[in-house]
Amino acid sequence: MNVNDIKHAGLKQWVLEYAELTTPDAIVIADGSSSQYDELIDITVNSGVATRLNPAKKPGCVLFLSDPSDVARVEKRTYISSVKEEDAGPTNNWMDPTELKKEMTDLYRGCMKGRTLYVIPFSMGPIGSDIAKIGVELTDSAYVVTNMMIMTRVGTKVLDILGTDGYFVPCYHSVGKPLAEGETDEGKWPCAPMEHKYISHFPETREIWSYGSGYGGNALLGKKCLALRIATVLARDEGWLAEHMLILKITSPEGKSRFLTGAFPSACGKTNLAMLIPTVPGWKVETVGDDIAWMKYGSDGQLYAINPEAGFFGVAPGTSEDSNKNALVSASSNTIFTNVALTEDNDVWWEGIGYDAPGKLIDWNGNEWVQDKTDKKQKPAAHPNARFTAPASQCPSIASEWEDPKGVPISAILFGGRRPHTIPLVHQSNDWSHGVFLGSIVGSEVTAAALDVKAGTIRRDPFAMLPFCGYNMGDYFQHWLDVGHAAPDQEKLPKIFYVNWFRKTDEGKWLWPGFGENSRVLKWVFERCEGTAKFVETPIGIMPTPDAIDRPSGVSEEDMKELLRVDIDGWLEEVEDIRSNHYPKFGDHLPQELATFLDSLEADLRAAK
Ligand code: SAT
Ligand code: MN
Numbered sequence: 001m002n003v004n005d006i007k008h009a010g011l012k013q014w015v016l017e018y019a020e021l022t023t024p025d026a027i028v029i030a031d032g033s034s035s036q037y038d039e040l041i042d043i044t045v046n047s048g049v050a051t052r053l054n055p056a057k058k059p060g061c062v063l064f065l066s067d068p069s070d071v072a073r074v075e076k077r078t079y080i081s082s083v084k085e086e087d088a089g090p091t092n093n094w095m096d097p098t099e100l101k102k103e104m105t106d107l108y109r110g111c112m113k114g115r116t117l118y119v120i121p122f123s124m125g126p127i128g129s130d131i132a133k134i135g136v137e138l139t140d141s142a143y144v145v146t147n148m149m150i151m152t153r154v155g156t157k158v159l160d161i162l163g164t165d166g167y168f169v170p171c172y173h174s175v176g177k178p179l180a181e182g183e184t185d186e187g188k189w190p191c192a193p194m195e196h197k198y199i200s201h202f203p204e205t206r207e208i209w210s211y212g213s214g215y216g217g218n219a220l221l222g223k224k225c226l227a228l229r230i231a232t233v234l235a236r237d238e239g240w241l242a243e244h245m246l247i248l249k250i251t252s253p254e255g256k257s258r259f260l261t262g263a264f265p266s267a268c269g270k271t272n273l274a275m276l277i278p279t280v281p282g283w284k285v286e287t288v289g290d291d292i293a294w295m296k297y298g299s300d301g302q303l304y305a306i307n308p309e310a311g312f313f314g315v316a317p318g319t320s321e322d323s324n325k326n327a328l329v330s331a332s333s334n335t336i337f338t339n340v341a342l343t344e345d346n347d348v349w350w351e352g353i354g355y356d357a358p359g360k361l362i363d364w365n366g367n368e369w370v371q372d373k374t375d376k377k378q379k380p381a382a383h384p385n386a387r388f389t390a391p392a393s394q395c396p397s398i399a400s401e402w403e404d405p406k407g408v409p410i411s412a413i414l415f416g417g418r419r420p421h422t423i424p425l426v427h428q429s430n431d432w433s434h435g436v437f438l439g440s441i442v443g444s445e446v447t448a449a450a451l452d453v454k455a456g457t458i459r460r461d462p463f464a465m466l467p468f469c470g471y472n473m474g475d476y477f478q479h480w481l482d483v484g485h486a487a488p489d490q491e492k493l494p495k496i497f498y499v500n501w502f503r504k505t506d507e508g509k510w511l512w513p514g515f516g517e518n519s520r521v522l523k524w525v526f527e528r529c530e531g532t533a534k535f536v537e538t539p540i541g542i543m544p545t546p547d548a549i550d551r552p553s554g555v556s557e558e559d560m561k562e563l564l565r566v567d568i569d570g571w572l573e574e575v576e577d578i579r580s581n582h583y584p585k586f587g588d589h590l591p592q593e594l595a596t597f598l599d600s601l602e603a604d605l606r607a608a609k
Contacts, residue, residue, distance in 0.1 A: 001029050001156065003119075007164050011136060014170060015119055018138050022174060023110050024117035030145050032155015040142045048187030049143070053337075054346040060334040063342055064143055065366050066215055070191040071339060072385045072451040073217045073224070073266075075467050078199040080229065082471065087203070089472030090585040097202050100209075104198055107176060107211050114179025115140040120148050121158040121168070124227050124308035128161060129405030131294055131306050133231065137221045139173040141190075141214050147336055150311040150389050152222040169206050169230055171221040176212035189214065201225060203233045203470050215338070216313060216387060227292045227308045229470035235294070236471060236479050239486065244464045245293040246274040247305050247408065249399040250522055253282030258526055261293045261305055261494075262414035263439070263464040266449030267385065269501065269514070271314040275326035275397050278519030279552065285519065286399035287326070287392075288408055290314065295410060301488035304407035309392070315449070316340050316386040320354030323515050330395040331388040338389070339364040341381035350382035357381065384448035410494045411529045417444025417461060420504040422570035425512060425549075425563040426521050428497045428528060428535075428542035432484035435496025437597035438541070439463040440477050441578050445502070460582045474589025481591055497525055498541070503563055511559050517552040524549050538566050539604035568609050575602045 006012040006029070019027055030036065041062055044050035053061040080088040081097040088094040118139050125132030137148065148154055162168060176192030179185075191197075192212030199218050200209040208225045210218060217224035231242035245261040264270050274290040289307025298304045312330060316337065319327050331337075340348045342362040349357050356371060363369035363381040372378050392398055401408050415438055417423075429435035440462045450467065460466070462473060469476050487493050501518055503511040524544050527533035534548035543564060551560050578598060583590050 001031060003027050003029070006159065008159070008162050008166065010165065011162065011168065015138065018172065019117055021105065021108050022112035022117060022140070024112035024115055024140060026116045028116050028118050030118055030120040030149065030154050032149065032153075032157060037146060037149050040146050044142050044146070047185055049185055049189055051342060051346070053348065057345070057347045058332065058335070061337065063337045063340065063348060064189065065364055066189045066339055067191050068365065069194055070189065070213050070215045071383050072215065072449055073467065074194070074197055074199065074213065074452055075450050076452045077194070077197045078467065080201050080203060080470055082203050087472055089469075089474060089589065090587070091466055091469065091473045100198070100200055104200065104209050104211055107196060107198070108172070108174060111174045111176055111178050111211070112140045114181075114183060116142075118142070118145045120145055120154055121162065122148055122152040122154045122222050123158050123161070124152060124222050125294065125306050126403045126405045127153050127157055129306065131296060131405070131407060132308070133169065133226070133234070134158060134162060134166065135169040135171050135222055135226050137171040137173055139219070141173070141175050141219065143214055144173060144219050147220050147313075147389050148222060150336065150391050151220055151309055151313060153310055169208065169226055171208040171210070171226065173210045173219055173221055174212075175214045175219075199225065201229045201470055203230065206230055206233070220313070223292070223309065223313065224468055227294070228465070228468035231294065232465075232468070232470040232476065236475070239483065240294065240296040241480070241483060243293050243295065244291065244468050245413070246270040246290050247288035247293050247307055248274050248276070249286040249288060249401070249408065250526055251284040251286070252526060258411040258529055259288065259305065259408040260412040260414060260522070260525065261295070261410055262416065263442075264416045265418075265444045265447065265461045265464045265466075267315050267447035268416065268418055268444060268464075271312060271327055272324045272515060273518060275324055275395065276519060277325060277397075277516050278522075279516040280519045280523050280550070283519055283523060285397065285522070287395055287397045288399050288402045296407070297488055298406065298409070302409045302492050303494055305410050306405070306407040307392075307402060311389060311391050312395070314388050314390070316348075316350045316388050317380070317382050317384055318352035319350070320352055322354060323352070326395055326397045327388070327390075330392070331390040334391060334394065336389040337386070339383035339386035341369060350386055351380050412525050413494045413496045414499050414525070415439050415442050415463065415496070416499040416501070417442050417464070418447070418502040419443060419458070419500045420445070420502060422567050422574055423498065423500040423503075424543065424565065425501075425503065426497055426499045426524065426544065427538070427540050428495060430541055432487070432490075432493045432496065433481055433593055434541065434597060436477060436480045436484065437594050438496060438498045439480065440594055441574070441582065442498075472589050474586035474591070477586075477594060478589075478591045481593055495529055511555070511563055513552055513554060520549050520552065539568075539601065539608045540566055540571060566608070568605050571605050572602070575605065
């Protein structure tokens, strides 16, 4: 189909206006067909920006190597451009929308010269579901189109739902690298220099304008931009929750199933947890989503969640048979790899894949690379934020309900992050509002998922939403409290837990093995929902008794005591940091209810000392 076949007059006019500004050579509509997907992959392979992998080992797979300036989200260049600066809040970058639009319009002018403008109609959530939202992304990147075809539901079926006047979120994108007459990419990943990269959100008009980056959440605009930043604004106005959460289904040996969601910062193991293979005999975990959850009350008063995505954009390094076999199987065919290393027989390899590099590799910079295990400073062959883009339908652990348009009923919500000290393996909030307090104080060691924050340091990342909240985060805390207060039935609200798989000894050894063993903690969470788990009340919340969680091999009784200890002094330091450095940022947008929880936590800790 071509532009003139678009029946939606507003959409057609918007596409033509953008084409007039950006001056592409051609306009192509993404129809969602597999033949078009194959054609687009051919284009990227023929232009040298992608390599087709060995069909005997990775059928239907390709590898892209990006530019070193374009390997992760760029938080410095991400803007919430609300009319008032105060509405973007203290945790977002802000620019006046008129100014920002002017600056970006200048960048967009002529930026698609020598390229094709692709129109991607996409649905976040099952097509036609009441909870789903439609967006249309205009891009000049075939990489973006093919990734969007895996990550979202794309094509003419979305245009059919839109009809002649349906609502869509407009999403502009360009890699920002126009081509001169006769110029090609010469096998190089196209993008613009850092100072020209912008990932902008206009919450009042619900628009997304992205320029200069072709990577991940900067460019696949359905994901962080629409399904989180813009969706948080919609959720606030409409009374629901748009969250950076995995969704999983857990089934007991007796055959009873419950669904949980879990918020963890980027690259903290959400994908591994969502696809976990339990070590506890008789228990089963299945996957509904690995990154984003949209939650709304159903007519029965229960909170239901859908996964708005259709694929996984997972971190490759560290993914192995041991850590996440289901992810490896999901990404064994029809998958797009980005910034992993290439083997001599055109397979992929990355650090932590579970075996040594098989011979000479091409690293993510495109250079020859030979593993030298004696060289502790050797640069990795795969970028730490290298990714696989794989269809969710290929996941062996995918739950049968994963595309249910009404969503799945949520029994529990987990919050977590990477915390080597202080935070115990698991504790539970006393109620919903106290759970909102726990979500508001989440901190985590920074990972490689964002380019411009220093990996390894601890930063507060409330609800794992620090880079993803589309409005003032203090108001977002209040929205969470309001959603709890508005529950049709308080008894049916999910229980809220704070987990930490990342505790270390003073010598830097992991105290908890993680991965499949995390099922032991999920079992306790499940049993808390059933009302059968052993627990104690502590100053920080409800915790398992030391014998309530079976110890995995390698974890001594002493280790378990340490994992479940309330570290009074550590927590008092935590309180002090929240009081001095975290909460004051929100000024009078900080809900009084949360300040009160901090006061009573401090008083309870001091009383227990
Ligand atoms: O934002 S991305 O989609 O690139 C990945 C992440 O940070 O979770
Ligand atoms: Mn994420």
